[in-house]
Amino acid sequence: MTTTKMTWRPQYRSSKFRHVFGKAATKENCYDGVPITRSVQDTNFCAVNPRFVAVITECAGGGAFLVISIRHAGKVDPHHPRVCGHKGNVLDIKWNPFSDFCIASCSEDTTVKIWDIPKNGTMKDITVPRKELQGHSRRVGLIEWHPTANNVLFSTAYDYKVMVWNLDTPEQVIKNPVKTISEHTDLVLSMSFNTDGSKMATSCKDKKIRTIDARTGRLLQEANCKSHKANKVLFLGNLNMLLSTGNSRWNHRQIALWDQEDLSVPLAEEDLDGSSGVLFPFYDPDTHMLYLAGKGDGNIRYYEISSEKPYVQFLNEHRSILPQKGLGIMPKRGLDVCSCEVFRFYRLVTIKSLIEPVSLIVPRRSEAYQEDIYPMTAGDKPAMTAGEWIMGMDKGPVLMSLKPGSRLPEKAQDGPPGRQPLPEPLRAAGAQSPGQQRGQKPKARQRPDQGRKTQGHHLDHHVQRM
Incomplete structure (x- = not known):
């Protein structure tokens, strides 16, 4: 198999995402301090969901992280309560x-802990986790949740092991x-799962990429390419491809595409620049972007991926003069679809002690819901239990x-199956009286002006007879 060198020469290609642009939030909508x-x-160092922003903080006497309500933008209280139950960073x-x-954290104290966050946010320091996972012999550097099974967590540590945890157990x-x-x-540097979570791809400090059966731990494929030293690896949805970021033999930052069934030679490689910061890849399987x-850059590049050559098409980049230390991403269910937002980053700007949201927007004139850029996406309901x-x-x-409006209210979803209350408009339109439930026909309601018309008709008839 020959390796394709991708080129950035401008080529015309019809795409609905050619004009995507990045829009940084105003200072009032950032999280300062x-x-x-x-x-x-x-x-x-950052994790985001539609309700909270969590960020690892600097503190003495152990490790901690902040959990901030997504709506409480602006200046963060220096004494904001923290989640601080770890003994190490x-x-x-x-x-x-x-x-x-529910959030998971791992630490230098060799443990993984599962925390429950109150619905109103952290009002006081949280020091007692719901569960504690003890199995690694050295510090734990990376954790990942299974994408479709509930309460299944993967962790990897400096003991070079990946452990699979079932949280559906009564033990604390x-x-x-x-x-x-x-x-x-x-050391394992990154983990990624395919769509159904049956396969796991890992990148390692030995510069190799591996695909592993996530359940049995059996090694499926291994890549050892001398021209590409992988640092991060990512499954590309249903395209049956992997993407890795790393360095070339000349120490240039590089991306490479792989056939997930054959990791002997990359499908394509491309050098980006000579910077030294680690490249973090993020993939949206709905838009194929x-x-x-x-790390340390001020820009975010975005591309469109296809299953045919040239595989990768450069679209544009968002630039900032402030370097980023890390990034959190908002799940698709938390995006603003009314403004055609297709992705949202939360940039950690250390020199400003700032968390800056950056929205990627598809420019559209119509304010209606754009179904072509918002296909059905992975939701917040698990497909199966951990035991299954x-x-x-x-x-x-x-x-x-x-x-908007396609999901039932949360109160209706929380009820038992088959007895969920109807929303108010449907309840008013479809409600039945007790008489209707017993099979009686409802009486016709008389309009207010119907009686007056009847009286007028009798009066006219009386005048004609006279």
């Missing part, structure tokens, strides 16, 4: 994709993982529509 961590770990945090009030302290994957010979943001996944079941994500 956040003591962002000074850790040099190659993670994003927190290295990574991830929100549960199926619960906006879990010491035995469901599975321990020992296929790596060095790829975003590249470098462990027993061998694989399911794709439960899809939802982003169209």
Whole structure:
């Protein structure tokens, strides 16, 4: 298989995303005064969902992170309550994709902890986790939730092991993982899952890319390309491809595309620049757009991915004079579809102690809902339980529509199946009286002016007879 060199020469290509632009939030809509961590770990240090922004902070006497309400933009209180139950620095945090009030964190103290966040946010310091996972022998640097199974968590540490945890257990302290994957010979730098979570791709400090059966831990493929030293790896949705970021043999930052069934040679490679910061890739499977943001950079590049050559088409980039230390991304269900927003970043700007939201917007004149850029997307409902996944079941994500009004109110969803209350307009239109329920026909309602018309008719008839 020959490697294709991608080119940035301008080529005409019909695409609805050619004019996507980045729009940074105003200062009033940023989060100011956040003591962002000074850790040099190659993670994003930030996690976002439609309700909260969580960011790892600098503190003494252990590790901590802040949880800020998404609506409380502006100056952050220096004494804002923290989640501070770790004995060492927190290295990574991830929100549960199926619960906006559950977050996982890992730390240098070799533990992973699961926290419950109150619905109104943190009113006081949280020091006691709901669950604590003890299994690694060295500091834990990376965690990932399973994309479709509920309460399944993956963690990897400096002991070169990947552990699979089942959180659907009554124990508060879990010491035995469901599975321990020992296929790596060095530190795991990133983990990514395919659409149904049956396969996991990893990049390692030994510069190799591996695809692994996520349930059994069996090694499926391994790439050892001398021309590309991988740092981060990502599954590209249903395109059956992987994308990796790393460095070339001349130490230039580089991206590479791989066939996930054959990792012997990359499908395509392209050098980007000579900067030294780690490139973080983000992929949107709904729009097939790829975003590249470098640690220490001020710009975010975005591309369109296709399954045919030239595979990658450069679209544009968002530029800023302020460098970013990490980025959080908003799930699709939290975007503003009325303004045609297709992606949203939360940039951590350390030199300003600032969290800056950046929206990627498709310019459209119509204010109506744009169905062509918002297909059905993965929602916040799990496709299966942890036990079903462990027993061998694989399911794709439960899809939802982003169209306003397409989802039932939360109160209706919380009720038992088959007895959910109707929304008020439907209840008023479809409600039946007790007489109708017993089979009686409803009486016709008389209009207010009907009696007056009848009286006038009798009066006219009386005048004619006279």
